[in-house]
Structures are given as structure tokens and as C-alpha cells.
Amino acid sequence: MPRIENEIWSRIKEGDSAAFGELYDGFASAMFSLSLQILNDRWEAEEVIQDVFAYLWRKPDAFSPEKGKFSSWLLVLTRNRSIDRYRSRKRRTDKAENDEILGSRSDPSQKDASAEATASDERAHLCEAFSELPEEQRRVLELSYFKGMNHMEIAELLDLSLGTVKSRIRLGVEKLRYALSSLRI
């Protein structure tokens, strides 16, 4: 897969619009789903995706194969731009949202979420692995990754030590990584 991804990227660099379409068809759904999960606003999520693709078309050199997998880079870019917007909106509304933060993400064990994810084995496997994480690890990962909170903010919100937050994130991430690697073996 990385080889195919890098080939698409090389063609985009040469101005191949068909490759750009292939990229969209292959990854836009995952990118849009991620952005929508973070922002919970379809129009804002669409704006993020539109911006990311426009940026990529204008500046394909922003990526290079030394930076890892193209798809991973795209997802991180999408995540960070979505978090930027989320924070910007949060600053504007300045609402207390501790409850909302934890309640906004759908239950990963929900049947429909798993069913939708079966389109990809890896995706389904990751969904399952995520739902099987201990609650305390899942919470800190959600706050960190999907709400863009830093460790200190999470520690204050959940009344945990900074070290505990870091170790829970690391443990959760390692379990997901392990789950994926076991699928690939």
C-alpha cells in the first residue's frame, strides 16, 4: 500500500489530476469521517477537507516519502487542521464542555459503528481494539486525539497526575499498534 500511495503522490506532483481524483476516492472518506468526529459539524468538516486537498494540490512537496506513509501524513494533517478549528471555535464560544467532551464521541462498541467499519479489515480491527481498551485509556486518548487537549489539560480535567496521563496515552497507543501488527503478521 505505501508504494501505491507514493506513486499517487508522485503523479500528483507532476500535476496529474486523475491521480488527485484517485487520492480523493481512496482517502477522503476516512479524512472526512475523522474531521466530522472532531468538529461534529458537516460544513466545517467539508471546509477542512477542501482546504487539505487544495493545499496538497498547490504544495505537493509538503510531503516526502521520508516522512512516512502518505495516508498517515494526510490523516495527521486532517486531524491537526480539524483540531485548529475546534480550538478556534471553542475559544469563541468559551463554553464549559467537560460533559460534552466525553459524551460527544459515539460509543465505539456500537454495532452500527462496527458495521460501517467492516469495509476495511484494518479499520474494523482498530475499532474493535479501541473499544476493548480500558475505559481510562480510551478517555485520555479521546481527549488528546479527538479534542486536542494537551497532557496538562487532561490531567486537570480528570484529576490525574501528568505521568499517569502520559502513560495511559502511551499504553493505549501501543495496544492499538500491537493490534494492527498482529493483523498483519
Next chain:
Amino acid sequence: MHARFANAPSSHKHKNLRFVDSLKQQAQDYALGTLPKEDAILFEALLEKDEDARNYLIEAQEDCANLSMTVPSSDAGDDLRSRVMESCRPKKDFNPFLDTAEINRLQENYLTPDQRYLGGGASVDMGDVGEQKIQDDLFQVYESLIELFPLVSGDSTAASGDFGSLGNWIGNGVGNGSLLSSHMKEALSHSLSNDEKDPGSRSTQRSLLAALPSLTFFINRVRENSATLADIRRIFYLCRDQLKIMRASFGDLDPSRLADDEKLRLHGAGLLRTKWWGAEHSYFSGNGNVRCGHFFDGPVTERCVEFAEYDSNLYCLANLLSSRTGNGEFHIELLKDAIPGGVLAVAMAETPLESHDEINSIVEGSQANGKIPLRDFALWKLIEDSMLRGHQDTGTDSMRDNPLHGCQRFENGTYLWFAWPNVPNAQDGAEAETGKPLQ
């Protein structure tokens, strides 16, 4: 755990385990954009020379990608795809237009005002529009749109493809879409028959002519059950802009929201790009599809209330062109470096000669063929007023000699444009951003 170490870089064996852990942590924080700025700079320096750091960052990025794949899948839709693919279309080359004598004159004479205009300069009280009935009508339009807004926002059921609540609102009771047209027609005809320099009439015209005609068009699509998700998105943007334009026009319409609009908050060109890019626009009987340039990355206005005026000016240009475009589309471009100290907004359409002549008559204020609706003259006057407010050191006479807005025929196209002062001392990128790992 075994898999982790199997993939780990071999050179870390030579490093202290604690250092490795710290490096991994930094890589993870950097990927998430949560590493403090100073630490991020140091980490970037480390990336240049340390292979382990680079590998840990790639690993952290993979972890982030894994987390990304745990969210429920959502359909991005065809409309988004077509807008994204617009990126690949060759952009209109505005350089020949920028070399015209009129734009050269603007480049040579453009002066940034000493004091920046904050917006809201044309605001009047509702009482200034005259008849109580008109005031009530305008207030009713505003109240209706306040009700409409949550029904079309990005977290509404309509945004998920279920138009039921929206359709019910449009079809039923007070505040429904059909009322919009009748309110609009009565108030508009009253304002157009008034003295054109009457501030109350101008505020009414801005409120009813800039964004509202297109908004009404898309609301009608919902009523006729022919709306798509793209139409709902368009209603959202138009409704949001319309509300801000009305608040900027009438100071006592909604003072608490207006106070928020007046706060210092940079508004980037990107907001205009995402809104206009690939949009359909309508003005009474005319429709056009919008094509946009890439614009630039940076702020165009400092506050919502100023942005509302900028928006209103762009809508006026779009309205003039959408009913006269020869091929059903028109271009919008914002050019930052075209004039020193200012941003040049250009709207361009390929037009038959008779349509261009008609627009030219509007610009010159002459009813050449007797067929031009009064409301179209009002559109250009609204921009003219705005130019005087935006460039407060410039008088009417001076503006006549050195226009800050204009209309030109170039090749087969009509170019409408206006200049607006740069936002001073602003770095590129109006919105805050997290770190950009690996970008």
C-alpha cells in the same frame, strides 16, 4: 510490546533508555501538535540530524493514523468531491487585466487610510427606515432567519440529509420562507422609491439586495423538494452572512449579537474561498456558478462587522454578473499583491456586449435602455458608499479622479472590482494553528 521493539530503530540501543522514552514522548506530542512551541523548535532541529527522532516521529504518526481509523465512517458526498476537484482546473489568469490602464492608475494612486475603518459605518436605527410596516417587515425577516439558522447548521438534521424539520419550517406558520419574498418586495420597493442617499433606504437595500435574493432562491428549492445537500450548505452560508449584514445595517436590530460582531477577530480570505468555491449563486432571474482563484492565505478584515460589509460588496458584484454572464459562470478572485497596501477583489464573467453595456450603464448611473431594474443601480451605489467608508480620507471628488472600484471590458469579459485596505501588521494566516508535524 514485542512488535514495538522489533520495529524500533537499532541506534537507540546506544542511547539512554530514559532519553529514548523522552524522545518518543516528544515525537508523540509533536505529532499531536501539543509540544510547547520552544520544545517543538528544538525537536525540529533534532529531526534534521537524528535518525531515531525521525523514526519515532513516523511511528507516532502511524499511531495517530491508527486512532483516526477508529471513528465511525461518514459519507463525504459527491458535492465535496466536485469542489475538491476544482483545485485541478486551471485558474483564470488575471495578469492581463492587472496591466490595464485603470488598474495601473489604481496601483499608482492607492493610499491606505491613516485609520482603519472598523465597519458598521452605514448603520442606522430601525426607526430611520420610515414606515412602521417596513420596520416590522425587516424585523420579521431577521427573526425568521434567526429561526432558520440552526435548521441548516453543520450539526443539523438537514446537514445529515434529512430535510424534514427544515421543510416543515419553510412550509408552516409565521417565519416561513414564503413570507420572505413578500416582505422583501414591499420593503425593497419602498426603499428604492426613496431618495437614494437616504441612509435608512440604503441600509434597507443592503439588507434586501446583497445576500437575500440568493438565499430566497435556495429556500424555494427546499420548498419545491428539489434541494440537495449542496443547497443546504449554501443556505447556511447565505443565512449567516445575511444576519450579519442586517446587524451591521441596523444598530438596534440585535445589539447583543452586534456587540460580538464588533469584537476584534481577524477574518481570512480562506473564509471567502470555501464559501464561494464551486457555489451556485442566484439574483432574481439570473443564476451563475462561481469559480474561484486560490485567493491568498491571510486576513482581509479585522472584525465581523467589517467582514459583513466586505461580504455585502462581493455579493453586489456577484449579483450584477450572475444575471448577465454569457456562459453561466463567473469568477471571483482576491489579489493581495496587485495594489500596494490593499487587496483587490475582482469578479469577472464572459458577457455578451449588450450585457456589458448594461453593466456599464449601471456603473455610470444612466438608464441607457430603460430596462435596467432600479435595484441594480442600488447594488453599485452600495459599493460606492462602502468605498468611501473604507477609505475615510478619500472624498467623492478624489474617488472620481482615482476610482477605488470600477468596471472594465477586457477581451470578452466584464471585470468588476473594488479595493480594500490591507489588514496592517498581520502575519499570514488569520486563524490560529497547531504545529504542523511533517508538513
